[in-house]
Structures are given as structure tokens and as C-alpha cells.
Amino acid sequence: MQVADIAVIGAGVAGASLAWAIAPQRRVLVLEREAQPGYHASGRSAAQFSETYGNAVVRALSSGSRDFYFRPPRDFDGYALTGPRGTMMVGLDEDPAMLDRLAEEVSALSPGVRRLTPDEVLARVPILRPERVTGAVIEPEARDIDTNVVLQGFLRGLRREGGDVLTDAEVTGLSRTAGGWRVETRAGTVEAGIVVNAAGAWADRIAALAGAHAVGLTPKRRTACLIDAQGHAVDDWPLVVDTRETFYFKPDAGKLLLSPADETPTEPCDAQPEELDVAIAADRLERATTLAVRRVSHRWAGLRTFAADKTPVVGFDDDLPGFFWLAGQGGYGFQTAPAMARLAAALLLGDAVPDDLQGLGITADALAPGRFTRNGTAAGIGAS
Template identity: 40%
Template sequence: METADVAVIGAGIAGLSVAAELARHVTVIVVEMEATPAHHATGRSAALYIPTYGPPTVRRLTAASAAFFRSANEGRSPTPLVSPRSVMYVADEPHHSHLLAFAAGHGRAGGSLELIDGPASRARCAALRSDWVVAAGVDHDALDIDVAATVATYRSALAERGGRLRTSHRVTALDRSVGGWEISTTGGPISAGTVVDAAGAWVDRVAGLAGIRPLGFRPKRRTLAIGPVAAGSDPGDHFVAHADMHFYFGAEHGDLMFSPADETPTEPADARPEEIDVAIAIDRINDATTLGLRSVRQAWAGLRTFSPDGDLVLGPDPADPTFVWCAGQGGYGIHTSPAAALATARLALGEPLPAALVDVGLTAGDLLPSRLATNAGW
């Protein structure tokens, strides 16, 4: 039987990043049910780093992750992990007040969003209709992330530190023993002192296998598609998102990548796109722009999984500290992964958060699952 100090369940970006971090200190094995890592949410994202996206704790984790991406993991990656890509939140008249409130919230939190009027918005994205756009807010610090290179970086760090990755190993049972956990998988048994649950949409199912109380995570389907724009139409260089998230789009190798920003609650599964969601995105974007979307070359969907309070859940379960959550990455799991991995690893090892996380205003209480027990009145 294979043994390790820690078994991480799930080889998405959450599991691989926390495993790479833990492997600095302890022996680690990552257990993944699919034949390849990053098969589910991680391989299906819009691949953006957006400092202004998400609730305050998410934004702090995002800020604390910038150094990793900008330094290409201290030069470990042979290619840059990020490249500049401003995000422009655009508003029509009914959503103008929403944009102003959003910008004011960022101002109070010390962030910045440059507010511009309709003509200035069209100067950045000429395809926006003059009778639709009234204002926009520009996040100049957003970035495009090379997700494949980021995943490869975490994998190579894991391997360099002696960590193991076992694919096609679905965890089917988790039994608490005196020294830790006996883990039954479709690839054979594994024993580990601590289990990290980084199973994405399946985190509550994995907790259930371990006899740990599920926390109420909600997977929500989101659809992305790529299609051609009308001849002569130019989406510009910005990533454009509706101020109240009715759609988003951005140029992608001469085509347009776009989404209706759907959030359809669903069971954990290999998510597939629905034609209706693609059609809704095309309608909304054609209403707001002259991009003239008519067809798609490719469409896909993935699950964004949210905790009951919308923030990530990182660290030991209050009922059993050998069961560690790394969950609820929602729509931010790529750009929060460096800081979330660091926090999960430190909390799993019973250590305080490091200065890099404390300096952006994070506390262990913001992250630990015990906050949900309190909120739910357990």
C-alpha cells in the first residue's frame, strides 16, 4: 500500500497547488479520478486574473497571488504565466447605478476602477453600440493567465519536492484509522495521516465518504463559447464584462470568446454546454454591440463551486483536524491559487498565516471552515 503524510484528493488547480506547497514540508500524494489533471473546472476557465472580482476575502487572496504570477513562480516557469489584459465593466442605462456602486465599493476597499463615459468606452471597444453603453469602469491591473503553464508549474514543483500524482484513482471510501486515513481508490489503497479535500464540485461528496459533515457547497454551471465576429467588427483588446454580469467577451485568436455569465445550480458532473445558454449569450452581446455573432466554433461548460457565504473554505475541519478543506473556489480558483495553497498548507500544518497573507489583511478566521459552523448556527 502507498503511504504519505498527506493525501490530496483532486488534481485541479486547487489540489496541485496545495500539494506543491505541502511537499516542501511533508510527503504528499495527489489522487485524481480522471486520466489527466485539470480535466474539470480548471481546464475550462476564462483564464483571467481580475483584482476587482469577487468578495473582499477573495480579492485579498487575489492580491496576495500577484507576485507568484508576475514572477512566473520565481522564474520556475520557462514561459510567462500572465500577460496584461484590462477588464472593462460596461453599463447600459438600467445598470449605470450598479456600476457606480461597484466602483464606490472598490474605492472604499482601497482598490481602483477608472470610471469613463460612453464615448470613452467606445474608444476602447468600438463595437459597443452608442445607444447602449453609458459608462464603464476599467480595471487596469487585470491579466490573462496561461492556465496550462500554471498547472505545469505546480506539477513540476510537486515532482521536484518528491510529491507523487496518481491519476485514474477515484476515491471510493475514506476510513478513519488510529494513525490517519485508509483511502480506497479505484487504483488501489493508500494510507495517509491527513486528507486534503480539493475535489472541486465533489468536495461535499468526498467529505461524506469520510463521515465529515458536508458544508453545503453549490456547483453552478457556466458556459463559454468561441465564434467568429462579423467582418470589419473589432472587439478591441479589453476583456469586456457587463456591469451586472449579464455577459462577458474578449478577443481570442481572431475570434470572440464569450459567455452569458450563467450560474445554473447543478449536481457535481462532467458539465456540458446547453444550446440555450449559448443562444442567450449571442442575443445579449448582439444587443449591446455590433459584433454580429451568428455561430460558434466551440462551446464548453464548467462548474464554479461556491460555499454558503461565497468565500473559499481553507483549513482543518473543526470536528477532525486531519480532514482539511481546500474548497469553494467559485469563479476565482485560478487567480487565487497561489495564496490559497499557501494558506491551506500553513493551516493544515497547524501554523499561522505567513506575512505575505497577513499583510493584505487576511486572517485565519476568514478562511477556516469553523466560520460556517458559526454562521449556520450549529
């Protein structure tokens, strides 16, 4: 029997970052079903940090994570957590007025954001088809995240503070005790005052185990693959995404990481890529660029898990004492993790939302699980 103040279910970036943030104050044990942390969504991301991506709450959480990524704390032993990249939102057959509006909407969100002419777009990424490019909006300070270094840094910091991670420890049962929770896992029983549900695509399933209402999360499969850059010097290219987000590509160690930006609703699972989605990605790339996709060297898929409003779900369950949600990170789990971990740690300790996050307009209510479970509306909401 192990005893902890807080048992965190899930060792993806959500669970690991929160465990790191709260370990100086509480005894934390992270419980992970797989043999290694980060096996699911957190090991499969496109690793981009962008302050213009996502809805207003997500953008604020990303901005609240900026300092962490640009000036990492000492726990990370001097490792660079991000590298320069940039994000270029390209208009393909797009009305230039729409690009003007987009530039205006996002210009205050990140330094240096600006509108690009077609010539400026082609100077940056010469494979784009000139007849289709109507311009772009660039976010120069978007970054590549070294996701493995980030995840391992959180876990190292956790252990330094006396916390631990149990792997091969699938949670199979949750029951209330006088002091909190009894957590049954495949690696033994854990007693904890508080349980944190950071189980990614499985978070509604964990809620069911605990007897909580579901919040109505939808895991959505996203596919990615690596293709040959065919002699192009791609290293300095930004991530290129069309304004309708129907595909994107970015340099990845001399190759191009390509995704059809698919969002296929899926049951929680070990997501695998479908050949059709890889073919769709190749087709969209070939229509937008002069590149011909001859060889795909690696392909994978992961689940981006969304609540109905595409805003993460963070906070204590209204109906179940000691049951805390940290779920629904969607396609933004890395770029928002540092701020979300600080927010979650504050709420767990009964503190106010940190001042800097309040200054960005973040409120506990906007993220609270009760927005879905109050008045018994629960899982019926169903994300699209």
C-alpha cells in the same frame, strides 16, 4: 499500498497548487479520478485574473496572488503565466452615478482603476452600441492567465520535490487509522496522515465518504463559447462585462470567448453546455453590440462551486482530525490559487496566516469550514 504524509484529493488548480506549496516540507500524493489533471473546472475557465472581482475575501486572496502571477517563481522555468488584458465593467442603460460608486469602491484594489466616459469605452471596443453605453470602470492590470501552464507548473514543481500524482485514482473510501487515514482508490490503497479535500464540485461528497459534515457547497454551471470576431481586430480589447454580470466576452486567439454568465445550480457532474444558454449568450451580445453571431466554433461548460457566502472553505474540519478542506473556489479558483495554497500550507503545518496575507485582512476564521458546521447547522445552509 502507497504511503504519504498528505493525500490531496483532486488535481485541479486547488489541489495542484497546495501540493506544490507544501511538497518541500511533506511527502505529498495527489489522487485524481480522471485520466488527466485539470479535466473539470480547472480546464474550462475564462482564465482571468482580476483584483476587483468577488467579495472582500476573494479580492484579498487575488491581491495576495498578484506577485506570483506577475513575477513567477523559478519552478515555472521562466514561463510567462499571464498576459495583458484588462477588465472593462461597462454600464449598459446604467445610471452613471452607479458607475461612479463602483469606481470609488474598487479604485484602491488595483493600480490604474478608473472611470471611463462612453467615448473612451467605444474607442476601446467599437462594437458596443453607443445608445446603450453610459460609461465604464476599467481595471487595466487585470490579466489573462495561461491556465494550462500554471497547472502544469504546479505539478512539475511537486514532482521535483518528490511528490506525485496518481490519475485514474478515484477515491472510493476513507477510513480513520491510528496514524491518520486509509484512502481506498481505484488505483489502490494509500495510507496518509492527513487528507486534503480539494475535490471541487464533489467536495461535500468526499466529506460524506469521510464521515464529515457537509459545508453546503453548490456547484453552478457556467457556459462559454467561441465566436468569430468577423474581421474586427480584437486582440487588444479588454474583457468586457456588463456591470450586472449578465454576460461577458474577451479576445481568445483572434476569436471572442463569450459567456452568458449563467449560474445554474447543478449536481456534481461532467458539465455540458445547453443550447439555450449559448443562445442566451448570443442574444445578450447582439443587444449590446453590433456583432451578429453567425457561427459558434466551440462551446463548453464547467462548474463553479460556491459555499453559501461565496467565500472559499479552507482549514481543518472541526470534528474530524486530519481532514482538511480546500473547496468552494467558485469563479475565482485560478486568480486566488497562489495565495490560497500558501494559506492552506501554513494552516496544514500549524503555522500562522502568512504576514502579507494578514496584511490584506485575511484571517483563518473567515475561511474556516467551522463557520458552516459548528452548532450542527451543517449542510442546511444551502447556497442560493
